[in-house]
Structures are given as C-alpha cells and as structure tokens.
Amino acid sequence: MNPSLANRLRIGFALAFALLAGLCIIGVGHLANLRQDYEDDTNRSFSLQVAVERLQTAFASENAAVAAADRNPADARSSFDAARATGAEAQRTATALADGLDPAEALLAERIRAGVAWRQQVAEPLLRGDVPPPSLQSRLTGAIATTGNDLIAEETRRRVGLDSDIDGETRNTNLLVGLGLLSGLLAALLLFGGMIRSLRKPLEQLVDAAGKLADGDLRARVAVGGPAETVKLGGAFNEMADELQVAYRSVEEGRQRLAVTLESLSDGVVTVDETGTVTDANPAARQMIPWAEPGTPIRESLVGPLQAGRVERLLAGREPEEVQISAGDETLALTASKLGAAEGGTVVSIRNVSERARVEQMKDEFVLTASHELRSPLTSVQGFAELLILEREKLDDSQAETVQIILDNARHLVRLLNDLLDLARSDVGRLAIHPVPTEVGPLVEDVVRTLGVRADEQGQELICDIDPALPPILVEADRIRQVLINLLTNAVEYSPRGATVRVSAARVGNEVEIAISDTGPGIPAKELAHLFERFTRGDAGLTQRVGGTGLGLAISKSLVELHGGAINVTSTVGAGSTFRVVLPANTDSSRPNSGKLVEGKS
Amino acid sequence: MTRVLIADDSETILLLLRRRLELAGYDVTSAADGQEVMEVMNSGNEDPDLLLLDAMMPRKSGIDALADLREAGVETPALIVSAHQSGSDAGAPPDLEVSGYLAKPIDFDDLLGRIEKLTGS
Numbered sequence: 005m006n007p008s009l010a011n012r013l014r015i016g017f018a019l020a021f022a023l024l025a026g027l028c029i030i031g032v033g034h035l036a037n038l039r040q041d042y043e044d045d046t047n048r049s050f051s052l053q054v055a056v057e058r059l060q061t062a063f064a065s066e067n068a069a070v071a072a073a074d075r076n077p078a079d080a081r082s083s084f085d086a087a088r089a090t091g092a093e094a095q096r097t098a099t100a101l102a103d104g105l106d107p108a109e110a111l112l113a114e115r116i117r118a119g120v121a122w123r124q125q126v127a128e129p130l131l132r133g134d135v136p137p138p139s140l141q142s143r144l145t146g147a148i149a150t151t152g153n154d155l156i157a158e159e160t161r162r163r164v165g166l167d168s169d170i171d172g173e174t175r176n177t178n179l180l181v182g183l184g185l186l187s188g189l190l191a192a193l194l195l196f197g198g199m200i201r202s203l204r205k206p207l208e209q210l211v212d213a214a215g216k217l218a219d220g221d222l223r224a225r226v227a228v229g230g231p232a233e234t235v236k237l238g239g240a241f242n243e244m245a246d247e248l249q250v251a252y253r254s255v256e257e258g259r260q261r262l263a264v265t266l267e268s269l270s271d272g273v274v275t276v277d278e279t280g281t282v283t284d285a286n287p288a289a290r291q292m293i294p295w296a297e298p299g300t301p302i303r304e305s306l307v308g309p310l311q312a313g314r315v316e317r318l319l320a321g322r323e324p325e326e327v328q329i330s331a332g333d334e335t336l337a338l339t340a341s342k343l344g345a346a347e348g349g350t351v352v353s354i355r356n357v358s359e360r361a362r363v364e365q366m367k368d369e370f371v372l373t374a375s376h377e378l379r380s381p382l383t384s385v386q387g388f389a390e391l392l393i394l395e396r397e398k399l400d401d402s403q404a405e406t407v408q409i410i411l412d413n414a415r416h417l418v419r420l421l422n423d424l425l426d427l428a429r430s431d432v433g434r435l436a437i438h439p440v441p442t443e444v445g446p447l448v449e450d451v452v453r454t455l456g457v458r459a460d461e462q463g464q465e466l467i468c469d470i471d472p473a474l475p476p477i478l479v480e481a482d483r484i485r486q487v488l489i490n491l492l493t494n495a496v497e498y499s500p501r502g503a504t505v506r507v508s509a510a511r512v513g514n515e516v517e518i519a520i521s522d523t524g525p526g527i528p529a530k531e532l533a534h535l536f537e538r539f540t541r542g543d544a545g546l547t548q549r550v551g552g553t554g555l556g557l558a559i560s561k562s563l564v565e566l567h568g569g570a571i572n573v574t575s576t577v578g579a580g581s582t583f584r585v586v587l588p589a590n591t592d593s594s595r596p597n598s599g600k601l602v603e604g605k606s
Numbered sequence: 607m608t609r610v611l612i613a614d615d616s617e618t619i620l621l622l623l624r625r626r627l628e629l630a631g632y633d634v635t636s637a638a639d640g641q642e643v644m645e646v647m648n649s650g651n652e653d654p655d656l657l658l659l660d661a662m663m664p665r666k667s668g669i670d671a672l673a674d675l676r677e678a679g680v681e682t683p684a685l686i687v688s689a690h691q692s693g694s695d696a697g698a699p700p701d702l703e704v705s706g707y708l709a710k711p712i713d714f715d716d717l718l719g720r721i722e723k724l725t726g727s
Contacts, residue, residue, distance in 0.1 A: 375689075376689040379710035379711060380616050380619060381618075382710070382711045383619060383710045384618045384622055387619075387622040387623075387711070387714065388622060390714060391622070391625055391626060394629060414711075418711050
C-alpha cells in the first residue's frame with residue numbers, strides 16, 4: 005500500500021525542517037567563526053600597530069639622540085635609553101603575538117624584532133662615544149625612518165586586506181543563508197506540489213465516477229491510486245456503488261414485477277393525486293374507463309352528478325364500501341385506498357361487476373315477479389282470516405286464537421313482501437326518484453312528530469337539533485321521510501324506557517348530514533359491518549319485540565344511495581348508536597333541477 | 607242498496623271480496639275479467655254505483671275495460687286493485703279517470719272507507 009498522505013506530510017515536513025535547520029546552524033556557526041577570526045585579527049593587528057607606533061616613537065627618540073650625541077652625550081644617552089625601552093616593549097609585544105599569527109603578521113613581527121636588534125647593534129657604539137661619520141648617521145636615521153614607515157604602511161595595507169576579506173566572507177555567508185532559505189522554500193513547494201499532484205488524479209477520478217453515478221450509470225467504478233486515503237476512499241466508493249447497484253436492481257425488479265402485475269391485472273387500477281387528477285392507470289382501467297388518462301380529473305365524465313358525489317366521497321375516504329357506477333352498459337365497482345401520507349393521493353381499484361350486476365338484476369327481477377305472484381294468495385289468506393275474525397262469535401276460543409295467529413303471520417308476510425319489493429325495485433332501478441330542493445327542518449320535524457307518540461308511550465325524550473341555516477337538500481321528500489322514519493323507529497324501539505333520542509342536522513361541505521343518536525344497547529362491531537345487508541338484525545329478543553322485517557336498513561341504504569347520498573353508523577356497546585344520513589345540498593347549480601327525473605341506474 | 611261490480615280473474619279473490627263487501631252490506635256483482643265487465647255493463651241489467659277492478663286480468667285487463675267504459679261515457683267511480691301501489695306502476699295511462707288505486711294484499715278497512723266515501727253509503 006502506498007504511504008498515507010499524513011505520513012507523506014510528516015516526512016516532507018521533517019525533511020524540510022532538517023534541511024532548513026542544518027543550513028541555519030551552518031550559516032550561524034560560520035558567521036560566529038568569522039566574527040571571532042575578525043576580532044582576533046583586529047586585536048592582533050591593533051597590537052602590532054601599537055608596537056609599530058612605539059617603535060616609530062623609539063626611532064624618533066633614537067634619531068634625536070643620535071643627532072645630539074656629539075653635542076650632549078648625556079642627554080643623548082637618556083633619550084636613547086628611553087627609545088630602547090620603547091623598542092623593547094614593541095619587541096615584547098611582537099613576540100607575545102608570535103603565536104597564531106598569519107605569515108604576513110609573523111613577518112611583520114619578525115621585522116619589528118629585527119629592527120630593534122638592528123638599532124641596538126648600530127646605536128650602542130654611538131652611545132659609547134663612537135660617533136659615526138655623518139654619512140652613516142644620516143643613513144642610519146633614514147633607515148630607521150624608512151623601516152618604521154614601511155612597517156606602518158604594510159600594516160595598514162594588511163588591515164585594509166583584512167577588512168575586504170571579512171566583507172567577502174560576510175557576503176558569502178549571506179549568500180549561503182539566502183540560498184538555503186530559497187532551497188528550503190523550493191523544497192516545500194515541491195513537496196506540496198507533489199502532494200497536490202498525487203491527490204489531483206484520484207480526486208478527479210472520484211469526481212468523474214460520482215458524476216456518472218449521479219447520472220444513473222450504476223456501473224461507474226474507480227481504480228484510484230495515490231495516497232492511502234484516496235485508495236481507501238476509492239474502495240469505499242466502489243463498495244457503495246456496488247450496494248447501490250444491488251439495491252437499485254432489487255427495487256427495479258420489484259417495480260418490474262409490480263408493473264407486470266398491474267398490467268396483467270383484470271381489475272383496473274388508477275392512482276389519483278390529492279386534487280383528484282389521474283396520475284397513472286393500468287391497461288384494464290383505461291379499457292374500462294377510457295377517460296382515465298393521466299392528467300385528467302377523475303371526476304370528469306363520470307356519469308351523472310349523483311354518481312360524481314359518491315366518487316368524491318370515495319376519494320375523500322368517506323365511503324367505506326365500494327361505489328358502483330355505470331359506464332355505458334357496464335357496471336363498475338370502485339374502491340379506494342389512501343396512498344402514503346407523504347404523497348397524499350389515492351389508489352382507486354376498478355372492477356367490472358357487470359356480470360354480478362346482471363345476476364343481481366335478474367335476482368331482483370325474480371323477487372319482483374315472485375312477490376307479485378305471492379300477492380294474490382296472500383290477499384286470500386289475510387282476507388279470509390280477517391273474515392273469520394269478523395265472525396269471531398262463531399268460533400270457540402282455540403279456533404279464534406288459531407285464526408289470529410294466521411292473521412298476524414299473514415300481516416308480517418305482507419310487510420316482508422312490501423319491503424322486499426321496495427328493495428328489489430330500488431336496487432333494480434325501477435324506483436324512479438324525483439329529487440326537488442327540500443327544506444330539511446320541516447321534513448325532520450315531521451318525522452319526529454310521527455314518532456313522538458310512540459316515544460311518549462315509552463317515556464322517552466326526543467330532542468331535535470337542526471341548524472336553522474341549512475341549505476335545502478335535493479331529495480324526493482317521501483323517500484327520505486321513509487328512511488328517517490325507519491331509522492328513528494329503530495332508535496325509539498331499541499332504546500330503553502326513559503331514554504333520550506336525539507335527531508340533529510348539520511351542514512358538512514356541500515352536503516347535509518342528518519344524525520339520529522340513541523342510548524340503546526349499541527351494536528357489536530362484528531354486526532356493524534353487516535348491518536345494512538338484507539335480513540340482518542340485532543339482538544334476536546329485541547328484534548322480535550320490535551317486529552321488523554330485517555330489510556329496513558337495507559332499504560334505507562338503497563334509497564339514500566339512489567339520491568347520491570350515503571348512510572353510515574357508529575356504535576358503542578352499552579352507550580348507544582348513531583346513524584348518519586348524508587344527502588347532497590342544493591347549492592351546486594350543476595345539480596339536477598327540480599322535477600327532473602333522475603334514474604339511479606341505467 | 608249500493609251496488610258494487612267486482613272483477614278479478616281469481617275465484618278465491620272474488621269470493622273474498624264478495625263475502626267481505628256483502629258483510630259490510632253491499633250488493634255485489636262479479637266478473638272474471640275485463641270482457642265480462644264490459645258485458646255486464648253493456649247488458650243494461652246492472653247499474654253499479656262503484657267498480658272495483660283488478661288491474662291485470664286475462665282477455666281484457668281492468669285498466670283497458672275502464673278506459674273503454676270511460677270512452678263510452680260511463681262515469682261510475684272506479685277503484686283499481688293491483689300489485690302495485692300507484693297508477694303509473696300499475697300501467698294505467700296518466701289521464702285515466704280513476705277514483706283510486708289499491709295494492710294487494712287489500713287493506714279492507716281502507717277499501718271499505720273509500721267505498722263509503724265514493725258512494726256516500
């Protein structure tokens with residue numbers, strides 16, 4: 005594996021640091037040495053110069069002494085001694101410096117010593133009174149002067165040379181340090197450049213692959229080199245892409261399966277968004293309802309406003325059961341389920357129930373015919389039994405009781421027959437309704453009045469709570485009265501003595517809801533589901549007392565639905581039940597006008 | 607005595623109607639179908655105060671017979687008995703002059719009340 009970026013950085017920094025530190029130490033050490041050398045040289049040079057100057061002074065005194073030797077030998081002698089002392093001191097100085105002198109200095113020191121020695125050699129005889137001839141004296145004086153001057157000039161030259169040497173050394177050292185810093189900087193630049201170069205390619209590869217992945221090319225992979233980090237990153241990227249591909253494949257397979265399932269389904273499936281616009285429809289749905297193209301509102305083209313109302317309730321989730329609509333010659337059953345809360349749409353499944361509807365129609369036709377045929381014999385049974393009762397005095401008690409039983413059962417049979425007939429006619433669409441705008445208040449109050457007597461008998465209180473601002477409802481008053489009487493009769497009959505029965509009416513959107521609440525025994529949940537089916541009744545004992553046929557609620561449901569309304573029930577065992585009838589309000593101008601014949605089904 | 611002409615294709619129903627009406631004090635003549643009703647009315651022997659006709663009968667229905675009688679200017683009050691509860695359901699033309707419809711099974715209290723009202727007896 006390649007060294008990691010962090011390690012590269014560490015190594016790079018360490019190298020650069022070592023390089024720079026080394027250069028600094030070398031430079032500073034060199035400078036310190038230079039300075040020490042310079043100081044030593046300067047000190048020596050200074051000492052030499054002092055020695056030379058002393059020597060010169062000594063020469064001057066000697067000259068004076070030599071010049072005056074013939075006239076005043078005593079004075080000359082003392083001057084000469086002083087000069088000698090000075091010369092000796094210069095010589096000592098030169099000798100003391102002898103160690104560590106460079107060749108030039110050593111030569112100089114040697115000359116100083118030689119000069120002193122030479123003068124002693126020359127001057128001694130003078131002082132002893134051997135005055136040299138003037139030519140020699142002047143030569144001596146000249147030699148002494150020349151030697152001193154030479155010495156000083158030489159030393160001065162030497163010092164100038166020393167200065168220029170030290171300047172050159174300083175320049176070199178500065179150059180060296182500058183070069184060092186520059187090369188350090190260059191090394192750092194190279195290091196970072198290299199690192200960036202080593203990162204750039206893998207990063208570009210990763211960016212490129214990520215772009216491809218984002219564009220949907222799930223096969224995009226990378227072969228990343230470079231530092232360990234990018235290699236690891238590349239590995240992680242590939243792993244992620246693999247997982248993405250696997251996940252996508254399984255989602256795609258699921259989607260395909262679902263699509264094929266939907267395509268091959270004989271039931272129609274339509275999805276609609278929250279505005280009721282079709283978003284998708286499978287082939288079966290498009291075949292059953294050609295208008296169910298994506299983008300069209302599902303309410304559009306539904307046959308008749310009464311059906312549209314039910315479909316709207318279905319989409320709003322207020323229609324727990326299937327809704328049957330007619331589309332041409334076909335009968336379609338619609339059921340709806342809410343999609344997830346996030347999407348807010350609805351999936352509507354559509355089943356062609358034409359065959360079922362035809363069978364039901366045949367059955368209803370049969371019931372219709374059969375009940376007609378039953379009417380004549382039933383008339384005879386009931387009629388003759390009544391005749392016997394009218395001639396009761398001719399019968400003994402047992403016979404009278406028998407006849408009464410026959411009569412009671414004949415009457416029950418008649419009620420059953422009437423209800424069956426109503427139901428069959430309503431279901432089969434024979435029952436034509438003529439909806440007109442009807443005020444809710446008077447209709448409900450009339451029903452409450454009708455049941456008032458019976459409620460009084462039972463010591464029950466009937467409370468009527470009607471919103472005075474209700475819009476009229478679009479119904480055939482007699483049919484809805486029949487429904488309300490049926491519901492209120494149930495409420496009164498199933499409630500105990502002294503109970504309260506409440507009838508209320510309120511507006512809900514474009515509809516009016518009439519609710520009838522009792523405080524009866526309530527209906528168990530398992531019975532609620534089948535409550536509106538035929539021959540379904542609650543508690544057997546109670547039912548016998550109430551004397552219903554078991555068709556009342558089925559008829560009520562059929563009649564309400566014929567009006568484009570809905571009926572439902574909520575109940576709590578032990579607390580009572582509430583039946584709600586929802587009917588279209590006459591607020592929408594698109595609703596049928598009064599008096600117009602509306603067939604429930606075609 | 608108030609005379610009532612009854613017509614039904616069922617002998618049992620005819621017997622029931624006769625027994626019940628006679629018990630209530632009416633003079634009853636019966637016919638088995640619309641054809642017989644026409645014959646009785648055309649014979650001139652009977653002049654009933656009320657006609658009680660079954661809507662559906664073989665040969666000639668009560669509704670057809672009544673329509674013919676009305677055509678001929680007979681204004682005798684008439685009640686039609688049918689398995690249906692209203693005239694349009696029974697298949698009667700809307701302009702047919704009928705005093706009322708009765709559904710089977712017959713509610714005799716209702717029937718007798720109506721006869722009383724229509725004949726004044």
